[in-house]
Amino acid sequence: MGRAPCCSKVGLHRGPWTAREDLLLTKYIEAHGEGQWRALPKQAGLLRCGKSCRLRWMNYLRPDIKRGNITLDEEELIVRLHKLLGNRWSLIAGRLPGRTDNEIKNFWNTHLSKKLMMKGIDPKTHQPAPERIHKPRRLMKDNEDQETESFEHGMTEKDAISSSGGKGVQPIHLPKPNRYIAFPRHLSHEANVGITNTSVTNSDVQDVLLSPSIDLNSPCKNLQASVDSDHSSSGMLSDINPIHELGREVSNLPQQGDPEDCFPWACIEDWPSEFQPTEPKCISNEVELELQTSANNHIIPPPTKACRNNKPENCTNTLQKIYEEYLKELLQDETVPSNAEMVSSTTKNNGDDQEINIFPEGLSSVWECLEGEDELLKDQRASETLSLHL
DNA sequence: AACCGTCACAACCGCAACTGT
DNA sequence: GACAGTTGCGGTTGTGACGGT
Structure with a gap:
């Protein structure tokens, strides 16, 4: 199946696997383990x-x-x-034990995206979609002659989504995150058993916190401490994702009068020594991804990679500028604070008041002015984000 | 029964990231 | 740092199954 090979593979089997091939492969891997894929076919007697x-x-x-x-x-x-996370299928699959990225990708493309479209939600942005986009295909075909002006002028559906959704819908473009190393499934179960003993009950919490791609010795090291000290984790996944933990940590950081006048979360160099990384690259790939994704969702400003790579001279790098421009666009006449103050919210944790800072002030107004989201959804998203259970 | 369109999903590809030298 | 080989990811495609006409 699939398209023609890019290179000559004369003599190799292609297409669907036979039962015999499956058996040969399974037996070989059971005996020798995974890896060495290039050498494997020859040693296993497979013409693949x-x-x-x-x-x-x-x-x-x-x-x-x-x-x-x-x-x-x-x-x-x-x-x-x-x-x-967007189309990060392997990341998504990592949260669903036993499911493969391919399976989830297929399920998304064949079922979920259509389901969302039928609900009037654009599956790419998760925002309300323009009517033209979420019409059932058959209806669209019936009305093919009644193309909208946009389409008549050569706009693609993608373009239409971008323009019609307007500000607040189209995510800013961020560089592709670093490679994510998937959580080995065979470790997943053991890890879950382990965390159960620390009385964290929510499986999503376990999953996120235990992913080895999150370096617990990094500036996010307090993650583990947070888990250990808490016994009330019942929140949704979005309540406890690493970015919120990171936000919690940096809530103690200097927030005003930052000499660099840059986003408080952007420059690790400005963090107090106890939060300084021990390794130059202290934020794991997944946390970095979460940061970027959150930035796309207007939760927090994106960190600047150059800063994390200990290049303070590049702190006002392109990404940050892009993001600031984007915020200005969102806010129209409002001024985007370059050195945002943190907005506090208080939540209960085992009966103790706990101060949790989540949004730089300027960004909370961004949140509020997001267009294209109905009030209910907005409220839900806001409460999901704000109600930290750890 | 034949044809056609759609669905579902396994399999493929290109490319980027990683690893070793 | 440069290079080559390996691995993994996300997008895309081919094909069988299925339902409607």
């Missing part, structure tokens, strides 16, 4: 390329793959994760 073997194993033959339909719970989780 290594890439094909890897794919077959990862997406189909692995013993821990969950069979059967995706449940409603999984469906909801996928939607929420997609809203947060």
